[in-house]
Amino acid sequence: MRNRLIFSAAAVVAMLALSPAPRGQDAAHTGSVPDISGVWLVEKFEPRLFPNGGAPLQPWAEMKLKTTNPQTDDPNLACLPEGVPRFMISVPYPMEIFQGPTRVLIIHEGTSVLRQIHMGRQHSKDLDPTYAGDSVGKWEGDTLVVDTIGFNDKTWLDGGALPHTEALHVVERIRRRNHDTLVDEFTIEDPMAYTKPITAQQVYKLKPDWEIHEYVCEENNKYTYQRK
Amino acid sequence: MRNKLLVFPATAIFLLLSLEGSTFAHHGFVSWFDMSRSVTIKGTVMSYDWTNPHAYIYLDVKNEKGAVEKWSVELGALAMLARAGWRRDTLKYGDEITAIGNPAKDGKPMMHLDKIVFANGQELSSAL
Numbered sequence: 001m002r003n004r005l006i007f008s009a010a011a012v013v014a015m016l017a018l019s020p021a022p023r024g025q026d027a028a029h030t031g032s033v034p035d036i037s038g039v040w041l042v043e044k045f046e047p048r049l050f051p052n053g054g055a056p057l058q059p060w061a062e063m064k065l066k067t068t069n070p071q072t073d074d075p076n077l078a079c080l081p082e083g084v085p086r087f088m089i090s091v092p093y094p095m096e097i098f099q100g101p102t103r104v105l106i107i108h109e110g111t112s113v114l115r116q117i118h119m120g121r122q123h124s125k126d127l128d129p130t131y132a133g134d135s136v137g138k139w140e141g142d143t144l145v146v147d148t149i150g151f152n153d154k155t156w157l158d159g160g161a162l163p164h165t166e167a168l169h170v171v172e173r174i175r176r177r178n179h180d181t182l183v184d185e186f187t188i189e190d191p192m193a194y195t196k197p198i199t200a201q202q203v204y205k206l207k208p209d210w211e212i213h214e215y216v217c218e219e220n221n222k223y224t225y226q227r228k
Numbered sequence: 229m230r231n232k233l234l235v236f237p238a239t240a241i242f243l244l245l246s247l248e249g250s251t252f253a254h255h256g257f258v259s260w261f262d263m264s265r266s267v268t269i270k271g272t273v274m275s276y277d278w279t280n281p282h283a284y285i286y287l288d289v290k291n292e293k294g295a296v297e298k299w300s301v302e303l304g305a306l307a308m309l310a311r312a313g314w315r316r317d318t319l320k321y322g323d324e325i326t327a328i329g330n331p332a333k334d335g336k337p338m339m340h341l342d343k344i345v346f347a348n349g350q351e352l353s354s355a356l
Contacts, residue, residue, distance in 0.1 A: 093305065213310070215306070
């Protein structure tokens, strides 16, 4: 399954059971920190961070974007993980958040990827670059602040082919605006690829009756990926 | 590095334009299909693939000259289709349906499905 973690919901529950915390979709706040658990779907699906262009690309990145063919070069065509932040921004399938005191786990139905946000620790040293990077989180009031580094350069920032390097650094501020609405505010920084930080926001709606389903991308994938 | 985060950020605005309300689909359908155009075809179901990452309907469609064109109609992922009311037995060989959706940019007989209309007039959308 190529560098990919596939976890069943049961496995995630078992992981969190090692460090249980109050969870549930019925209360906006449970215990001392807000409850953001539940199944969430992007409110509006727009694959591109800059639908009208204008991303602050460094010259080489601008050239790379111009020479990228979305019909054949999207790693997602090979069922490879979207990575962060694309994973959170432009995937039109639901994600489920499981919340514990030492980790917040996000299972995404698309590509069945598990994202781990480690609470209360610093980034590991000498990180081996990965698709999802190394995410560490902390609560600031009602907001989960997630800092992620340690990325490989094999993903796009969004569905519009925006490139990045291993210097990518993503900070997310995730909070429950109200019972049915989750907001993730992104600050995306990669000075090797962009002339200034990019900020973006994604809004998710609670899907209280939904469960995460199996999604085996390789089953009948008819698309061809040219850049491996 | 952290202190620079809030300096002169470029703001990405999520404009919703033509994709709002469109089918939830996985692979780069925006690249392959002309989302600004809609076509309607009427044909006979040859097969129905209930598979990820996309379900497919294969239709035999008679063109104006009476020749049969083999159409491939692409849908979204199974879980999202199921949430929209689709099932693995929604279609079977021989069903006569009308398919409405976005045609392939390259002119091949392919479509990104918006909805189907059954012979009895009932409609089923591929979007939520």
